[in-house]
Amino acid sequence: QVQLVESGGGLVQAGGSLRLSCAASGRTFSSSAMGWFRQAPGKEREFVAGITWPISNTYYADFVKGRFAISRDNAKNTVYLQMNSLKSEDTAVYYCAAGRTSWSFARDDIAYWGQGTQVTVSS
Numbered sequence: 001q002v003q004l005v006e007s008g009g010g011l012v013q014a015g016g017s018l019r020l021s022c023a024a025s026g027r028t029f030s031s032s033a034m035g036w037f038r039q040a041p042g043k044e045r046e047f048v049a050g051i052t053w054p055i056s057n058t059y060y061a062d063f064v065k066g067r068f069a070i071s072r073d074n075a076k077n078t079v080y081l082q083m084n085s086l087k088s089e090d091t092a093v094y095y096c097a098a099g100r101t102s103w104s105f106a107r108d109d110i111a112y113w114g115q116g117t118q119v120t121v122s123s
Contacts, residue, residue, distance in 0.1 A: 001026050002024060002025070002026035002029070002098055002112040003025045004098060004112055004113065004114035005022065005023045005025075005114060006021065006022050006096045006114045006115065007020070007022075007023075007117060008020040009117030009119045010118075011120045011121075012119075012121055012122070013121070014086060014087055014121055015085060015086065016121075017083060017084045017086065018083045018086065019080060019081070019082050019083070020036070020081040020083065020096075020119075021078055022036075022078060022079045022080075024078070024079070024096075029074065029077040030053060030074035030077070032053060032098045032099050032100075032101075032111075033050060033051065033052050033053060033098075033099035033101060033109075034050065034072055034079040034096070034099065035048075035049065035050035035051070035096075035097045035099065035105030036070060036079075036081045036097070037094070037095045038090075038092035038093065038094045038119075039093050039095070039116075040091060040092040043092075045095065046061065047061055047105070047107070048061055048064055048068065048081070048094070049061070049064065049068055049069075049070040049081060050099075050105035051070045051072050052102060052103050053072075053074075056072060058071075067083065067084050068081060068082065068083050069081070069082040069084075081094070086119075086121045087121060088122070088123040089121075090121050092118075092119060093116040093117065093118050094116060094118075094119050095114055095116045096114035097110045097112065097113050097114070098111055
């Protein structure tokens with residue numbers, strides 16, 4: 001069993017920054033692809049960013065490219081999402097996800113989800 005615990009969400013003004021963290025416990029974290037998803041009220045959960053293992057290839061949704069950065073620290077079993085130049089449309093609950101494989105973070109390949117952390121961007 002893997003537990004994912006997100007932290008770092010909160011209220012920020014447009015143009016500001018936040019860094020989300022996701023601490024993993026349980027089975028080997030370092031062999032899993034990790035991702036961040038988000039869900040705004042009334043909308044479906046959507047992919048934000050992902051990172052593979054062992055080579056940390058990163059992937060981003062078009063709407064966050066150039067603003068967000070995903071990284072991982074395998075020694076700390078933690079994945080991060082640095083969010084800069086935040087916009088009001090980034091307001092959502094952000095979820096950390098662990099993949100079944102080391103390369104995929106497609107929705108169907110997600111094995112574990114965190115409980116989510118709220119990010120609210122005021123305009």
